[in-house]
Amino acid sequence: MSSITQDIQEILITEQQLKEKVKELGRMITKDYQGKDLVLLGVLKGAIMFMADLSRAIDLPLSIDFMAVSSYGSSTQSSGIVKIIKDHDINIEGKDVLIVEDIIDSGLTLSYLRETLLGRKPRSLKICTILDKPERREADVKVDYCGFKIPDKFVVGYGLDFDEKYRNLPFIGVLKPELYK
Numbered sequence: 537m538s539s540i541t542q543d544i545q546e547i548l549i550t551e552q553q554l555k556e557k558v559k560e561l562g563r564m565i566t567k568d569y570q571g572k573d574l575v576l577l578g579v580l581k582g583a584i585m586f587m588a589d590l591s592r593a594i595d596l597p598l599s600i601d602f603m604a605v606s607s608y609g610s611s612t613q614s615s616g617i618v619k620i621i622k623d624h625d626i627n628i629e630g631k632d633v634l635i636v637e638d639i640i641d642s643g644l645t646l647s648y649l650r651e652t653l654l655g656r657k658p659r660s661l662k663i664c665t666i667l668d669k670p671e672r673r674e675a676d677v678k679v680d681y682c683g684f685k686i687p688d689k690f691v692v693g694y695g696l697d698f699d700e701k702y703r704n705l706p707f708i709g710v711l712k713p714e715l716y717k
């Protein structure tokens with residue numbers, strides 16, 4: 537029998553660590569957004585797992601929406617060109633928008649998104665990511681809520697893919713290099 541776990545060289549963050557961190561972030565957001573009009577805006581597709589867990593860890597009335605952008609395609613390097621594939625449906629003017637991301641790597645995706653969304657006049661705009669790879673930053677982005685800072689390794693799992701695969705791993709792992717080199 538084959539298993540996708542066989543393709544993983546190293547587990548960086550376990551399922552249990554993810555669960556605990558998401559609870560902690562949920563508690564912080566619940567406290568910070570009392571009385572606000574919160575819209576969680578997930579960035580497809582990577583943020584799906586985090587969005588599903590984080591939204592349930594927030595004890596507030598909130599709305600959920602998604603955008604789809606792409607800058608990586610089937611590569612492990614960002615192309616630097618961010619394309620909106622699907623826009624959000626909810627009118628965010630006057631709303632307290634929290635962008636939900638799986639990872640900030642070069643920062644190019646988020647700096648582009650931030651500028652675009654600010655033009656739509658939300659009351660506030662903040663960023664929540666489960667992973668941050670600060671060593672690789674090319675564009676400056678202020679991260680308001682961060683789960684884990686990770687080293688400069690290409691990671692998969694918990695929504696993150698390599699060539700559209702491995703999103704369904706319940707942990708964050710590093711692929712065996714022979715699979716993408």
Ligand SMILES: O=P(O)(O)OC[C@H]1O[C@H](OP(=O)(O)OP(=O)(O)O)[C@H](O)[C@@H]1O
Pocket residue numbers: 579580581582583605606607608609614637638639640641642643644645646696697
């Ligand atoms: O900080 P950056 O270097 O811009 O990288 C981060 C972005 O890249 C990935 O998305 P991708 O384009 O692979 O789409 P996906 O979420 O559908 O996998 C990831 O989900 C982030 O959105």
Ligand code: HPA
Pocket residue numbers: 608639641689690691692696697698
């Ligand atoms: O390390 C990563 N893994 C998967 N997708 C990504 N997009 C940016 N960085 C990464």
Ligand SMILES: [Mg+2]
Pocket residue numbers: 582608696697
């Ligand atoms: Mg991707």
